[in-house]
Amino acid sequence: MRLTPPTLPLTACLLMTSVLPPAWATDWSAAAALGTDLVAKGLSKTGGQPAVSLDLGWRNDAGWTLSAGAATLHDRRAVELTLGVGWQRQWDADWLTQLGLVRYDNTRGRQAASGYTEAYASVGWRGQVSLLVALSPDTRMDPSRPDAPAHTSRLAELAVHHRLAGPWAVDAGVGHIDFNDLHSYRYASLGLGWSQGPWQVFITRIDSNAGQRGVVAPSVAGGRTVFTVTRQLR
Numbered sequence: 548m549r550l551t552p553p554t555l556p557l558t559a560c561l562l563m564t565s566v567l568p569p570a571w572a573t574d575w576s577a578a579a580a581l582g583t584d585l586v587a588k589g590l591s592k593t594g595g596q597p598a599v600s601l602d603l604g605w606r607n608d609a610g611w612t613l614s615a616g617a618a619t620l621h622d623r624r625a626v627e628l629t630l631g632v633g634w635q636r637q638w639d640a641d642w643l644t645q646l647g648l649v650r651y652d653n654t655r656g657r658q659a660a661s662g663y664t665e666a667y668a669s670v671g672w673r674g675q676v677s678l679l680v681a682l683s684p685d686t687r688m689d690p691s692r693p694d695a696p697a698h699t700s701r702l703a704e705l706a707v708h709h710r711l712a713g714p715w716a717v718d719a720g721v722g723h724i725d726f727n728d729l730h731s732y733r734y735a736s737l738g739l740g741w742s743q744g745p746w747q748v749f750i751t752r753i754d755s756n757a758g759q760r761g762v763v764a765p766s767v768a769g770g771r772t773v774f775t776v777t778r779q780l781r
Contacts, residue, residue: 575781576604582775585618588702588724589734589755591767594621602629610635612647626654643671663687663697679704686726698726716740718751732757732768745779 578601584591585598592598600618616629633647645668652662663686671677679702686700704722711717718738725731738751751773758765 574606577780578602578777579780580775580777582773584771584773585620586753586771586773588722589732589736589753589768590757590763591771592618592620592627594766595771596621606635612645620653628652628654641673643674645669645671675708677706677708679706698729700724700726714742716742718749726762730760730762732760732762747777747779749773749775749777751775 580600580602582598582600584595585593585600598619600616602614602616604612604614606612612633612635614629614631614633616627618627618629619625620627629649629651631647631649633645635643635645637643647667649665649667650662651665663683665681665683665686667679667681669677669679681700681702681704683700683702685697687697702722702724704720706718706720709717716739718740719736721733721735723731723733732755734753734755734757736751736753738749741748752770753773754770755768757763757768759768762768
């Protein structure tokens with residue numbers, strides 16, 4: 548599940564870095580992932596096919612963040628580009644707040660017209676519990692149909708992360724999304740993660756009732772188990 552809304556192009560990130568005052572320290576991150584599926588908000592974006600993704604992130608001591616991401620979709624000619632800007636504040640050792648705006652666009656293929664913009668806010672506690680709310684004015688209920696009408700969508704998502712012994716951890720999440728009071732659905736996930744150095748491995752079970760409620764085709768919304776390998780590049 549892509550819970551973190553990663554994203555501006557790398558060139559924009561570099562330009563902004565070059566004009567920051569010297570007193571502002573900066574921090575870069577990069578990660579590549581290979582998964583058996585790409586799932587967002589409980590829905591498969593690849594139709595159950597494998598996906599490769601790359602995410603870049605930048606932040607400074609003032610709390611500003613930029614990110615850029617790319618991921619393959621089930622239409623092999625299409626790539627989803629994720630571009631965003633945000634701000635975060637660590638209030639104390641326990642609480643973290645994040646605000647941001649993200650744009651999702653697809654480069655080619657059948658899904659090229661199904662891009663959308665999303666504003667989000669989240670609050671996290673000790674890196675263990677987080678609550679995310681998001682609002683989009685132009686989300687399509689079925690991302691695989693670019694001709695589908697766009698609607699305002701509202702999302703609320705609760706995620707829990709619990710470390711086990713050694714490199715193991717358990718992650719769980721539940722979410723609810725509605726489209727301008729026309730349709731709504733819920734989704735949930737439960738996963739086991741392992742990390743060692745720059746490597747992370749996840750196996751996650753994800754279910755939603757979007758197919759049962761007629762929001763999308765059951766093949767996009769049905770329950771699925773996703774296996775993902777991630778490599779931190781920086």
